[in-house]
Amino acid sequence: MGLFLKFVMTSAMEKKGKFIMLLFAILMSATLFIASLGVTDVMMNNYIESYTQVMENKEISIKSKDPSVGIQLDEVNLKGVQDIVPQLELKGIYRHDLDNSTVTVLGRNTQDIITKNINEKRALDHFHGATCIISQKVSQDLHLKVNDTLQLNVNHQDITVQVAGLFLNEGIFFGDTNEAFQMIVPYDFLAGQSNMPGMYNNIIATGTGPSTQASIDEFNSANENYVARTSFTDQQGMLNAIKEGRIICFALLAVVMLLSAVIISSSFRLIIAERMPVIGTFFSQGATKPNIINVLLLESILFGAIGGVLSFLAGSGITYGAAYFLSPHREYGIFKWPTIPIYYFVLAVLFGILLSVISSILPILQINKLSIKDVILGAAVENRAGNNTRKLLGSGFLVISLLLFLVQIDGIVSIQCILLIAGILLVLPNLIHVVTAKLYGILKDKVPVLALALNNIRTSKELLGNITLMLIAALSVITITSVGDSIRTVMTDGFNRNNFQIQITVPSEAGNITDTLMKNELNRSDIEQDTLQKLKVFGGQRNGTAFQIAGIDKDKYLSYDGYIDWTKPKNLNIYEEFKNAKVPSVIVSKSMAKALGIQAGDKLPLTVNQTEKELYVTGLVDMKMLYGGYVVLVDNDVLQQQFNYVGTNMINAKATGNDVKLRDDLRKQLSNYNVKVVTYEELERANIAENEKTIAAFSLFSLMALVIASFGVLNNTKISYLNSKKNIALLHAIGLSRQQKNRLLLFQSIFVVLWVMLLLIPCSYAMIFLTKDLLSLIGMLYDIRLNLIYVPLVLGFLLVLIVLSTLPVLLNGKRFSIINEMKYE
Numbered sequence: 001m002g003l004f005l006k007f008v009m010t011s012a013m014e015k016k017g018k019f020i021m022l023l024f025a026i027l028m029s030a031t032l033f034i035a036s037l038g039v040t041d042v043m044m045n046n047y048i049e050s051y052t053q054v055m056e057n058k059e060i061s062i063k064s065k066d067p068s069v070g071i072q073l074d075e076v077n078l079k080g081v082q083d084i085v086p087q088l089e090l091k092g093i094y095r096h097d098l099d100n101s102t103v104t105v106l107g108r109n110t111q112d113i114i115t116k117n118i119n120e121k122r123a124l125d126h127f128h129g130a131t132c133i134i135s136q137k138v139s140q141d142l143h144l145k146v147n148d149t150l151q152l153n154v155n156h157q158d159i160t161v162q163v164a165g166l167f168l169n170e171g172i173f174f175g176d177t178n179e180a181f182q183m184i185v186p187y188d189f190l191a192g193q194s195n196m197p198g199m200y201n202n203i204i205a206t207g208t209g210p211s212t213q214a215s216i217d218e219f220n221s222a223n224e225n226y227v228a229r230t231s232f233t234d235q236q237g238m239l240n241a242i243k244e245g246r247i248i249c250f251a252l253l254a255v256v257m258l259l260s261a262v263i264i265s266s267s268f269r270l271i272i273a274e275r276m277p278v279i280g281t282f283f284s285q286g287a288t289k290p291n292i293i294n295v296l297l298l299e300s301i302l303f304g305a306i307g308g309v310l311s312f313l314a315g316s317g318i319t320y321g322a323a324y325f326l327s328p329h330r331e332y333g334i335f336k337w338p339t340i341p342i343y344y345f346v347l348a349v350l351f352g353i354l355l356s357v358i359s360s361i362l363p364i365l366q367i368n369k370l371s372i373k374d375v376i377l378g379a380a381v382e383n384r385a386g387n388n389t390r391k392l393l394g395s396g397f398l399v400i401s402l403l404l405f406l407v408q409i410d411g412i413v414s415i416q417c418i419l420l421i422a423g424i425l426l427v428l429p430n431l432i433h434v435v436t437a438k439l440y441g442i443l444k445d446k447v448p449v450l451a452l453a454l455n456n457i458r459t460s461k462e463l464l465g466n467i468t469l470m471l472i473a474a475l476s477v478i479t480i481t482s483v484g485d486s487i488r489t490v491m492t493d494g495f496n497r498n499n500f501q502i503q504i505t506v507p508s509e510a511g512n513i514t515d516t517l518m519k520n521e522l523n524r525s526d527i528e529q530d531t532l533q534k535l536k537v538f539g540g541q542r543n544g545t546a547f548q549i550a551g552i553d554k555d556k557y558l559s560y561d562g563y564i565d566w567t568k569p570k571n572l573n574i575y576e577e578f579k580n581a582k583v584p585s586v587i588v589s590k591s592m593a594k595a596l597g598i599q600a601g602d603k604l605p606l607t608v609n610q611t612e613k614e615l616y617v618t619g620l621v622d623m624k625m626l627y628g629g630y631v632v633l634v635d636n637d638v639l640q641q642q643f644n645y646v647g648t649n650m651i652n653a654k655a656t657g658n659d660v661k662l663r664d665d666l667r668k669q670l671s672n673y674n675v676k677v678v679t680y681e682e683l684e685r686a687n688i689a690e691n692e693k694t695i696a697a698f699s700l701f702s703l704m705a706l707v708i709a710s711f712g713v714l715n716n717t718k719i720s721y722l723n724s725k726k727n728i729a730l731l732h733a734i735g736l737s738r739q740q741k742n743r744l745l746l747f748q749s750i751f752v753v754l755w756v757m758l759l760l761i762p763c764s765y766a767m768i769f770l771t772k773d774l775l776s777l778i779g780m781l782y783d784i785r786l787n788l789i790y791v792p793l794v795l796g797f798l799l800v801l802i803v804l805s806t807l808p809v810l811l812n813g814k815r816f817s818i819i820n821e822m823k824y825e
Contacts (some may be wrong), residue, residue, distance in 0.1 A: 022267050022356070025260040026307030027314065030352045034315025034344055039322040042338050046326060053174035054182070055231040056114065058085065058204040059212045062219070062228045069225075070199030076226055080218030081205035085112045088190050089202045091507065092154035093674040096142060099667060100676060102180040102507055105132075105154055106172065107190030116168050123165020131164035133184040135173035139166050142178055153674065159193055161185060179676065204231060257355060258476070262469045264359035269461070272296070272363055279367075280375040292367050300360045301353050308352025312345045394426025417770035421475075421763055425468060432467070432755065433458050449740050453747030463752060470756045470802070471763065474794045478760075478786070479767045486784040497562035500531070500652035501659040503683065504666065505676040507648050513673065514649040521669055526662050528654040531559050534636060536647045537627060540606065545595050547630035549608065551647070554579045554635045560652055564623050574600075574619030584638045585616045589623035591776075592630040606632070608643040615642075624783060749802040757795050764791065 055061070060081055064071050073086055088107035093100045113133070115121045123133060123146075132150065139145060148163050161183075167173055172182045191197045205228075207215025212230055219228040272279075279292055323338045401419035404412055436458040443451040457463045504522070506514050514534050522532060533553040540549045558566050558575065566572055578587050586606070588598055598604060603614040615634065623631055639645045655662045659679045666677045764786055772784040 022264055022303045023307050023310070025263040025267075026304055026352045026356055027311050029257045029260040029355055030308055030311030030348050031314040031318070033351050034311055034348050035318040035322075037344065037347070038315055038319030038338070038340065039326075042319060042323045042326055045338065053170060054172050055204055056085070056171055058083065058206050059231050060205045060207055060216060060219070060228050061231045062203040062205065062226055063201065065225055065227050067201075070196055070201050071203060071226060072199060076203070077219075077222040078205075079222040080208055080215040081228065082208050084203050084205040086200040086203045087112070088187060088194065088196060088200055090154050090190065090194060091674070092152045092159075094142075094150055094152055095671060100671070100674060101142070101178060102674065102676070103152060103154075104180075104182045105152070105190060106182060106184050107187040108184055109187045113184060114171055116170065120165060120167050123167070126164045128186055129189055130159070130161050131186065131189075132161040133165045133167055134163060135169050135176045135181065136166045137169045137173070137176050138178065138181045139163075153672075155194060157193065258472055260355065261359035262465070262472060264356060265363055266465050266469070268296070268300070268360040268363040271299075272366070276375060283372045284376050289367055289370075289372070293364055296360070296364045296367070297357065300356045300364070304353035304356030305349055306352075307356065308349035309345075311352060312348035315348065316340050316344070390426050391430045394423045394428075394430075397423030397426065417766040417773070420766045421770075424759060424763060425471075428467065428759070429464050432464065449743050450747055453744050453751055456744070456748055457751055457755070463748060466752050466802070467755045470752065470798050471759055474756060474760050474798060475763055475767050477794050478764050478790050479771055481790050482768055482787050483771060483784055485787050489783075498652070499560055499562050499654065501655045501680050502527070502653050502662055502666070503678050503680070504651040504670070505648065505678075506651065507674060508646055512646045514646075514651060517670070517673070517675075518651060522651065522653070522666075526655055526657050526665075528656055531556065532651065532653040533557065533560060534649045534651050535560070536636065536639070536649050538647055540608070540632065542596060542605065542607075545592070545630065547592050547632060548627035549606070549632050549634060550627060551636045551639045551645075552633055557633075563626055564621065571621050574621055578618040578633070578635075581616065581618060583616050584613065584642055585618045585635075587633040588617055588620055589626070589629060589631045590620045591623075592632070593617075593620045595630065604632070606634070608639065609645045611643045613642045745806055746803065749806045750799070753795065753799045753802055756798060760791060760795065 052059075062071070062076070062081070062084075071086070078084065085108070090105045090107075092103045092105050094103050110124055110127060113124065113127075115124065127133065134144065144150070144163055146163050146166060150161055150163070152159050152161065169176060172184070176182060191199065209215035209218055216228045216230065219226075282292060319338055319340060323336070327336070397419040401416045401423060404416045404419070436454045440451050440455045440458070443454070457467075504517070506517065518532055518534070523529070533556040534551075535553075536551040537548055538551075540547050564571070566575060574587060578585050586604055588604065593599070596604075598617060598620070600617055600619045602617045604617050605612055605614050615638070623629065639647075659681075663677050663679050670677065768784055768786045775784070
């Protein structure tokens with residue numbers, strides 16, 4: 001085996017081009033695999049950290065069952081919890097530049113404040129009376145410094161505090177923005193201002209039990225007046241969205257893997273063809289076919305392992321880069337390097353080996369079909385005739401895919417599309433053989449060079465491989481870009497199609513003032529009153545499935561929602577039934593209903609504000625990806641009457657005049673309220689900025705597909721030329737000029753693209769339907785459509801690519817020697 005290993009390494013070094021090509025194909029796929037894992041892990045860790053850091057890694061929150069009554073520490077049984085931090089937590093507003101920032105004011109004792117450096121410790125020396133601590137980020141964003149004073153409104157009471165210190169953007173300050181931030185003030189000061197001496201309203205703690213829930217249950221069983229809950233109740237929905245993003249990455253990765261597999265397979269075919277004399281020597285010395293197969297498999301495993309190691313390094317680099325660019329506080333010089341798990345290395349190596357072995361196994365197993373005597377004598381001839389088994393199998397796939405149009409069950413579209421594409425690829429060589437044979441008979445006496453080019457495509461496995469490779473590459477790029485466009489549309493349409501120009505956000509801490517604002521302050525002539533309505537969106541959970549609950553004003557909601565197709569008679573009938581229902585009712589999205597097994601007419605148990613009620617399901621509507629796709633529409637009056645839920649309200653409306661002027665007027669008019677007033681354009685800009693990184697990721701996959709395909713086409717074009725040199729030499733011997741040879745090679749390249757063009761449209765539609773159906777099976781109802789504008793662009797790129805890949809062959813042809821090519825004939 002040592003001799004064989006030495007032979008493999010020597011051969012790899014002698015044929016550096018193919019060695020690099022194989023490594024590149026494995027490297028790209030395995031790198032994208034590790035990067036998909038790493039980047040989504042970074043996103044999930046960032047999101048989880050935004051919860052855990054703000055709560056200082058204390059997973060349990062303890063509050064009084066009666067919100068109007070505070071917590072007295074000596075009455076709390078601390079069974080099940082430890083490391084408690086009692087605090088008085090109040091919401092307030094900080095007014096600046098005709099705008100408001102929401103402030104969470106935390107009254108804490110000095111011993112409960114965590115410091116990270118000497119400057120923070122020194123700040124506590126001045127932390128008494130009407131003083132506060134804020135983050136460095138808020139200091140920079142709002143132009144505040146130590147000893148500056150802030151005018152706050154807390155519990156409808158104006159208070160003034162002085163900045164005693166600026167802390168790092170970590171811990172409770174991790175999630176600070178200029179619109180909402182945390183502030184620490186001395187407990188005695190805040191308790192005196194709120195008339196709550198010796199009382200607290202929130203205690204954060206860690207658990208002592210084997211799990212957070214076990215600790216919560218233990219505490220709750222020991223306390224009658226106080227209740228413990230998890231501090232991280234709302235994170236599951238976002239984590240599910242990030243996991244869905246990982247699934248999409250893996251789906252796109254599968255396309256890139258297919259390209260890599262084609263390149264690896266074609267490279268191994270060339271390796272075997274070039275080593276046929278060496279294989280003959282091994283046979284003559286007593287080696288068996290299994291020995292040769294084992295050597296080639298060893299080579300495949302070696303390539304895969306090397307590619308896997310390199311991909312781990314490259315994928316880790318991408319993960320580190322993503323951690324830097326996705327860090328929420330990068331601009332302040334604060335970011336945390338991710339920890340790359342060691343199992344990523346194992347996964348990368350295994351992925352590289354499996355990809356290499358699976359892709360090369362068919363060419364390697366072709367050794368079994370060779371005649372040992374012919375190989376030793378150098379007379380082994382590869383059978384290029386059409387494979388009847390493949391033709392029959394492909395034809396069967398096509399027939400079955402057409403018959404499946406008569407079947408209507410979940411997932412059947414995916415099976416149809418897979419069979420259709422597989423059938424086309426299997427029968428393609430036979431189809432080309434039949435068509436080109438007919439055309440060759442017609443054209444051989446009229447335009448012989450053109451006829452020879454057509455005939456070469458029929459007889460060259462490498463040119464047929466180029467057609468397959470370019471078709472897969474074109475399908476990959478078109479699928480990835482179409483998916484990217486569709487997801488971009490989903491991400492923007494869910495917001496852009498909503499009909500409003502002004503939005504006023506009323507946080508729950510402001511109290512139940514939304515209806516009062518709508519009846520009084522917002523009863524203005526520059527607001528279209530029939531569009532004035534409130535919307536609240538918050539998280540819910542049922543049987544482990546996270547979803548969003550959207551509280552709407554049912555009499556006006558259709559004037560706001562332009563995203564869901566309410567013009568469909570079925571959808572409109574469902575909404576009218578919901579609107580006129582005599583019992584508390586909901587409309588459920590189809591994807592959520594599928595996940596929970598809900599039917600129209602069922603009762604949906606809904607838990608809001610620690611109250612569970614069963615609401616009647618009037619119908620199921622395709623809400624696409626509204627609020628992530630899993631959503632329940634419920635009337636705001638039902639939320640108030642059944643659950644006594646106020647929550648955060650977004651008041652939306654259309655303006656009769658200039659929306660910017662209306663925004664400025666409202667900011668002045670509502671300056672005494674803890675509200676936020678923005679225009680549609682401001683929200684749209686923020687939405688676009690938030691989605692740019694996700695959209696860029698799809699461009700990366702498209703670029704990878706194009707790069708891998710480019711190398712593959714270049715490789716196959718070179719292989720085709722090398723394998724056809726003897727035939728070309730024979731044609732030269734009977735009168736073919738160099739100019740005719742060059743035209744022959746160019747025509748071959750152009751005909752390859754023409755065949756791709758004929759097959760691209762039907763295969764593209766099949767790929768789009770396949771992708772859409774597969775995503776829908778996992779509850780991701782993206783409306784993926786084929787963007788036909790990409791078809792001519794991709795074909796143009798492929799034509800330029802294959803012509804450019806032919807140019808080196810034409811240039812090398814200047815050194816072409818008929819005698820050298822024919823000397824053994």
